[in-house]
Amino acid sequence: MAIDPATPDTTGSGAIRTAGGDRPVAAEPGGPPAAGIGPYRLARRRLLRNKVALAFGALFAVIVILCFCAPLYADHVAHTGPNDNHVTEQVQVGGETKDVVSPTGLPIGPTWHGRFLLGADQNGRDLAVRLLYGGRNSLEVGFIATAITMVLATIVGLTAGYFRGVVDGVLARILDLIWAYPVVLLGIALGTSLALGGITIGPIAMKGNSLFVPAVIIGIVYIPYVAKPIRGQVLGLREKEFVDAARVQGAGSLRIMAREILPNVASTLIVFLPLMVANAILLEAGLSYLGAGIQPPNPSWGTMISDGIRLIPSAIHLTFVPGAMLVLAVLGINVFGDGVRDALDPRARVRIAAKREDEIGESEMEVMVEH
């Protein structure tokens, strides 16, 4: 996990570390010979050549930065907070005085000025301010959920694959349980119950309206999607000579897992990372739409869209603005993630004959669908 894709880990005891698990890295067609170049450096070179992926990655980065600067925008441009109500106020647009929310309940459309840049919602709240704060919440949930998924899935996948036997049996059953549990139903059930009462586990206490509630739910739901392929890879890796070599040198299980096996599954984890962020953001939106995600009045893209859908015939901007932002952010990270996978898996671009050991694992990784 601690491996920077750009600087391959050289602290291990000479384990083979190649991009596609344990296959030798193919020479770049027409490029310099691959000898002497680490797989991650090679991957970075390929990624840097993929301008489309970089552009979409930059788009995502810009959205992230904008959203995390939400308080600056709110204080210095819009002069209002995300939950501040302006229903009864009026605003000057092009020399005219207009109601923020008309007597019939219609919110104002985009003014293209500092206040109500993108209009207001039905409660007279500044849409642009809520869009940025909502994005910050959605992204935070996405990042926290992904961190939870990746850490737990790595631990579960490594231990199950390395120890096999009873440990594997128990962990595999738990994964099957999460896998078979209807994802959205699990999300709503946990979301509703936790949103009502919060939860206290030992020293950790979460309030019902905390961001951590949806983040933890989404993080848990996606564990099997990452842990299963990791486990499959580890089952193969533990039989390799370099693991035997480390064991003969007296390394313990923990050390072998962390130093010999983990670096070899790192590329799979890197491929999963952007995909999981994208899926976590989408699932959060779905849960919020059903009232089991981020709780009002806190904004998120999902809650804003579902608020907007109720007013769609009269004020479609309430749906379009957060919807477009959500799609752009998820699309950005998806296209970037696609580029990362292509860069780490040269076979995706260069069609060289290679028998797939991890066929099921790879198709599973692309299928993290919530309906």
Added chain:
Amino acid sequence: MARFIVRRLISMALVLFAISILTFLIFQAIPNGDPAVRMAGRLATPEQIAQIRQSWGFDDPIWQQYLTTMGKILSGDVISYTQQLNVMTQIKEALPATLSLSIGAGLIWLFFGIVFGLFSAIKAGRFTDRALTVLALVGVSTPVFLLGAVALYFLAFKLTIFPNGGYVPLTQDPIDWLYHMILPWIVLSVLFIGVYSRVLRSNVLDTMSEDYVRTARAKGIGERRVLVRHVLRNSMIPIISLWSLDFAAVIGGGAILTESVFNLHGVGQYAADSIQQLDVPPVLVVVMLGASAVVVLSAITDVLFAFLDPRIRLTG
């Protein structure tokens, strides 16, 4: 084979048992979730609440409540807390809408996923491939409820080409049924078409470099025949196993978002409404149903593949 099936059945039963306990506990853990208080209404006296609690068995120990509920579920006469209707009857009423949605959408996404994926692989690297890739990624990145709401706004509200949601039973009027289902089918399929075409594309590209494909070409078999008989056939295994899992999830109430946007009153929507009212019995039944669909279909797929492909060994 027999040993595999027996082991698989045992593990399926274990998973379902664990899922039922987990669901039961989730709702037990809810503070302010006392069903007796909720059923008695706002003006109830403590005596009334106590009476409801006793007649429904809410003051029994948790394990006993669990056993009673599960017994009722298995014998089919489980009653929901809020509406106090038979859950099985309610689900039977909701099932046609969910089945219509999932079977239709399942066929659509399988067909277009294969067509787009194959086309994308044949044209790999060219403009068509790139355009299809972008479309697939846009499809994968759009939340289904947003797509549904926008489609309803433009096609049902503005242009009135399609009806504004709702479900018409097939037995009542087949044409009207089709008319009401087309938009939900397309909206639910978009995401899956994106995923499936991407998976199939990479599978086809991998299969194309296999030795037996080269052999087939060397034997002088036409390109079209090579593609369909040799490449596509062998690229389909992961697609079909994916399809059975996704299809099971959709049947088991996974299409909640689509159902609620189009107001289809399917199983998923029933479950979502029940969860909101903290109504445990319907949620338990729907969750068990969905989980059973997933474990049964995935077991069937595994056995089927072991028959079709002798290289696959059954373990588990």
